[in-house]
Amino acid sequence: MTKLQLTPHTQAQALLDFIDVSPSPWHAVKTIETQLATFQFQRLYETDTWQLETGGRYYVVRGDSSIIVFVHGQKAVAETGFKIIGAHTDSPSLRIKPNPTTVTAALERLNVEIYGGAILATFADRELSFAGRVSYQTEHGELNHELVNFSQPLLRLPNLAIHLNRGVNEEGLKFQKQNELSLILANVSEQLPALQFMTLLQSQLPNAAKILAWDLNVFDTQKGSFWGANNEFFANGQIDNLASCHAALRALLDESVLQNDSTLVCALFDHEEVGSESHCGASGSFLTDTLRRISDATSENSQDFSRAMAHSFIISADMAHAFHPNFPNAYDGQHNVHVNQGVVIKVNVNQRYTSDGVSEAMFMQWCEQANVPYQLYSHRNDLPCGSTIGSMVSSKLGVKSVDVGNPMWAMHSCRESAGVFDHSAMIQVMKQFFQN
Ligand code: CO
Numbered sequence: 090m091t092k093l094q095l096t097p098h099t100q101a102q103a104l105l106d107f108i109d110v111s112p113s114p115w116h117a118v119k120t121i122e123t124q125l126a127t128f129q130f131q132r133l134y135e136t137d138t139w140q141l142e143t144g145g146r147y148y149v150v151r152g153d154s155s156i157i158v159f160v161h162g163q164k165a166v167a168e169t170g171f172k173i174i175g176a177h178t179d180s181p182s183l184r185i186k187p188n189p190t191t192v193t194a195a196l197e198r199l200n201v202e203i204y205g206g207a208i209l210a211t212f213a214d215r216e217l218s219f220a221g222r223v224s225y226q227t228e229h230g231e232l233n234h235e236l237v238n239f240s241q242p243l244l245r246l247p248n249l250a251i252h253l254n255r256g257v258n259e260e261g262l263k264f265q266k267q268n269e270l271s272l273i274l275a276n277v278s279e280q281l282p283a284l285q286f287m288t289l290l291q292s293q294l295p296n297a298a299k300i301l302a303w304d305l306n307v308f309d310t311q312k313g314s315f316w317g318a319n320n321e322f323f324a325n326g327q328i329d330n331l332a333s334c335h336a337a338l339r340a341l342l343d344e345s346v347l348q349n350d351s352t353l354v355c356a357l358f359d360h361e362e363v364g365s366e367s368h369c370g371a372s373g374s375f376l377t378d379t380l381r382r383i384s385d386a387t388s389e390n391s392q393d394f395s396r397a398m399a400h401s402f403i404i405s406a407d408m409a410h411a412f413h414p415n416f417p418n419a420y421d422g423q424h425n426v427h428v429n430q431g432v433v434i435k436v437n438v439n440q441r442y443t444s445d446g447v448s449e450a451m452f453m454q455w456c457e458q459a460n461v462p463y464q465l466y467s468h469r470n471d472l473p474c475g476s477t478i479g480s481m482v483s484s485k486l487g488v489k490s491v492d493v494g495n496p497m498w499a500m501h502s503c504r505e506s507a508g509v510f511d512h513s514a515m516i517q518v519m520k521q522f523f524q525n
Pocket of ligand 1: 329330361
């Protein structure tokens with residue numbers, strides 16, 4: 090059988106498509122479930138007792154926005170450990186508040202809350218809309234939760250004209266967080282009264298008799314695209330960190346990888362951008378509970394879970410800060426990492442990143458085996474370093490870990506950018522990790 094070779098551009102296009110149909114973490118998990126269905130994965134519910142078959146393909150969802158996918162290997166986890174890739178499904182953004190509507194000067198505006206460390210100014214002058222999960226009562230009094238997605242541009246945060254904001258280029262583009270972030274939704278008049286927000290929600294929820302609550306993410310409706318003289322770059326929202334989720338799943342969902350003897354896991358969590366402290370976040374019990382249940386479902390020896398942990402390894406995958414040639418002083422000059430020059434191993438001795446000499450060397454070797462170039466990143470000493478889910482999951486489980494990711498520009502912008510070849514390289518090295 091000839092094997093279809095996917096080019097880097099095909100893989101990057103698949104990532105852009107994945108992001109475009111996943112405008113919120115709830116949608117990202119739905120999109121992943123759809124992809125898993127084509128590979129005969131079976132959903133497990135945490136409320137059920139699990140019967141696992143060797144070679145079985147399973148996934149568990151918690152909170153509708155975190156998902157753990159696993160292939161139950163032929164060999165006992167106490168002998169092989171778990172091979173885990175972790176990433177996050179959420180991205181910094183604006184979220185619609187519970188009482189969002191105000192009317193000023195015949196304009197209906199929606200009040201928003203800031204989710205995580207978004208670069209606020211990048212939300213200005215873009216064709217925004219919203220998507221997420223809505224909870225409502227049916228006419229029979231049942232409580233339902235459904236996803237909504239408004240793909241047409243509905244919302245906008247217009248800039249103030251430079252004539253009214255003369256210092257903008259010297260002082261930077263700033264929005265006062267409480268008073269200046271409300272998004273314009275509609276003109277209102279006697280014929281078109283306010284509360285068009287609720288009318289819109291109702292239009293996608295025909296079974297809703299009474300809308301009660303929501304988790305709604307503001308997103309940019311512009312689709313992902315390639316750019317650069319040779320289309321070597323791509324741009325989209327949410328590249329941090331749907332790119333790592335996508336790479337992990339592409340590495341797993343390959344028939345040759347799925348036949349592995351070991352138990353392979355992709356653990357994709359919500360709430361990383363706000364600290365991961367939640368029932369479905371990386372700092373919660375989701376991964377520990379799931380791995381313990383996998384171990385317990387196949388072994389009665391109470392030591393086997395600890396033995397499995399001692400054999401296990403986690404790749405914590407999150408995006409990295411690519412060198413920006415216009416701002417050379419933002420970086421430690423000896424640890425610049427470049428777009429389209431390979432995957433990045435992230436090092437921070439204060440354990441913001443989990444890599445240590447041993448786990449770095451292991452990852453380097455997988456890169457060499459997969460013929461994938463790698464680069465080393467270390468943050469400037471005089472700037473606080475970001476963190477990932479790595480330190481939380483590896484400390485809770487007591488499992489060795491490395492922090493890696495692909496170089497990107499404009500992390501936490503509404504419109505981020507990265508390199509076509511790096512995405513493909515990351516998929517290759519993740520496959521190598523799963524197959525080793
Ligand atoms: Co991230």
